[in-house]
Amino acid sequence: MTPLVLLALFALFIVVLLSKTVRIVPQARAGIVERFGKYKTSLPAGLNILVPFIDKVRYMIDLREQVVSFPPQPVITEDNLVVSIDTVIYFQVTDPVAATYEIANYIQAVEQLTMTTLRNIVGGMDLEETLTSRDAINSRLRGVLDEATGKWGIRVNRVELKGIDPPPSIKDSMEKQMRADRDKRAAILTAEGQRQSAILTAEGAKQSAILNAEGDRESQILRAQAEREAQILRAQGEGQAIQTVFQAIHDGQPDQSLLAYQYLQMMPKIAEGDANKVWVIPSEITKALEGLGSSIHEVAGIPRDATPRTRVDMGSTEPLLPASQDPELASTSKAVEDAIAEARNAANPGKSIPGEAGTADSGTADPGISDPGAPTGQ
Template sequence: MRGSEVEAVAVILVLGLILVIVFLVKTVRIVPQAFAGVVERFGKYHATLPAGLNMVVPFIDNVRYMIDLRENVVSFPPQPVITEDNLTVSIDTVIYFQVTDPVAATYEIANYIQAIEQLTMTTLRNIVGGMTLEHALTSRDQINNGLRGELDGATGKWGVRVNRVELKGIDPPPSISDAMEQQMRAERSKRAAILTAEGERQSAILTAEGNKQAAILNAEGAKTALILSAEGDREAAILRAQGEAQAIGQVFQAIHDGNPDQKLLAYQYLQAMPKLAEGSANKVWILPSEFSGALAGLGKLTDGAADQA
């Protein structure tokens, strides 16, 4: 073969190899995990490629879109919303959504993210527009649930499911924020004053109750002490009276047993006389009528003793 013919054959082989490579590239399609490929044939939807290795007809089939099937998160910038009491608040939202139908997400809506953003704005204005500012600030869950329900119902035909809606922030105007801050400070001061007054009242009540109980206990203790003292005095008096009665009885019994005569009684009577003079208050003596009889008996006793001597 001549050199020119060899060169022609080499060029043909190279071109054939290039065509084979191009053919293989156009035929084999690798779809990543959690993605779906939308295939068009002659500009019309033909099939949906799952994740993994796929084969298509080269130069006829075209993988037009690669749709992400994972849950996506998109944050929308703050939007001004007018409340029922004509106050403008700025609300920014976060949407969690997922494509469930790649074909619908491709052909039913041109840009489903932009559509979700616009639908979120209008729905949020409708929901918050029927609330006062205070109600909107304290009803995040209600707004989230209402917004999610409206979005999920509208995006279902687009092959998109809205899983969750969150309000990142509800920012009232600065003047309203200052007024609310002053109101909260006043409420906190009011609650602190009420709690302080309640504490002082409870303290006074407890102190009074304690003093009352202490007074009652002291009175009961004094009463018990007086009762016990009186009972002790009574028992002592009874015992003294019983002792004196026993002593008198024993003395009387001893005298009765001794059978004393008149002389002995007169002598005992004279021995008791000095005791009558004891004490500084005994200045006047009153002698009983029996005293003369006792002296007479004693005189007779002494005269008899002298005669015997």
């Protein structure tokens, strides 16, 4: 049994010896080796051989970048307002020996240094500047920390202000100020919108009035032109009708019987007037009609057995333009006026028109016409 015990003890000793001799360091780590309580060397990552029972790995330092978030710290601003500021520090150990032997707890040291530096920086700013100058605070704080922690073997990469919380009363005042500012901007925008709307409405009304006035002017011009052309066409039509009737009278060669018949047809129309109180019928209607027909022929300038020596040229039956625009129309109108004047000059000026003698006023009758109530010669 004794050899077996000895063998077991020897195996155990070998295992312990190997554990004390061989040491594996993970990647991005550094081991601090002490020999008899004094710094001996730093173990790199990988397999390392130590002197058993003499060398000892005292600390294992993490060389990766570390992130530490510190709790909110009360800071007084220049305008005597207390704000709570949360900070986040990004740092990395560059010298494991200095981080181990130059300072006891570098995490706590960085926290206290951050708090004191932050109070110093923010103490020279008012609240509004503090809230709007985070980049400046981060830059100044990082510079101070990096300079102070350099001898500790620590490099501060970034410093961030995670939160700046003013007192509740200040928050309420800031919200009211922000709300008032937004209400002001909303009122300004509303007023500008109403102004632009009024300007556009006025410009639209102006353009509408101008267009309406131009439309009215154009319509009045067109109506005046249409009325003028209508009057010209009516005048041309009346002139054409007069020429046609005048030519028909010359071509038809009217006699006394026709004129007497026309007079008889006109007598009822003469009697239709309300002002005609007395209607006189000639006693000898045959002689009266013969004399009347003779008078009409003589007054009209139409001889009993004569025909017009010269036929009047009627011209085109199309509507004519005014005389000022058509020279042929002017000459034709002049010819018609000359013919009518000659016919009137040829008439006997001593005789009256039968139409005027056929109407009696206040019981007076023409000498050739007798009262229908009086006895005739027959």
